[in-house]
Amino acid sequence: MNLKKLLPILLLFVSFNFYAQGESMKEKKMQIKALKVAFFTTELDFTTNEAERFWPIYNAFDDKQFELRHQKMKTYMRRMNDGSLDKITEKEANIFLAQIEDTEEELFLLRKKFMKNVKTILPAVKIVKLKKAEEDFNRKLLQQYRNKGHKSH
Incomplete structure (x- = not known):
């Protein structure tokens, strides 16, 4: 499995663990959304018109993503952590892999639809910057999570 396929799965596990601890998932999600809005606004320098059209589309995409x-990962995580993987048959493993692939396909199609919609709002340069801003934001979020984990030990 190459890194491009492994990274989304890894991020799913990390984000699942991140949300499973401490504050309610809804509170953390709202905090992250506020930080993301501030970060993207700074990084992308939206015009008022761009911002008004972009955020509803982005928020709908982000919520669905x-x-x-998280809905599907709960099922996967339960399956991976309940000890049943040690007893899984080849047929069951293939079904499980198909479910994971279906979720990845849904996520891919969701992003593709989002990109199509965003192309009607933002110039290509800002879409490329959006991609970088998303990656930078996720990296910073992961770094904060790691730092928070080290401080509590």
């Missing part, structure tokens, strides 16, 4: 990852 979150829902797909």
Whole structure:
């Protein structure tokens, strides 16, 4: 499995663990959304018109992406952590892999639809910057999570 396929799965596990601890998932999600809005606004220098059109589309995309990852990941995580993987048959493993692939496909199609919609709002340069801003934001969020984990030990 190459890194491009492994990274989304790794991020799913990390984000699942991140949300499973401490504050309610809804509170953390709202905090992250506020930080993301501030970060993207700074990084992308939206015009008023761009911001008014971009955020509703982005928020709908982000909510659906979150829902797909976390609803389905709960099932996957339960399966991976309940000890049943040690007794899984080849047929069951293939079904499990197909379910994971279906979720990845749904996420891919969701992003593709989002990109199509965003192309009607933002110039290509800002879309490329958006991609970088998303990656930078996720990296910073992961770094804060790691730092928070080290401080509590």
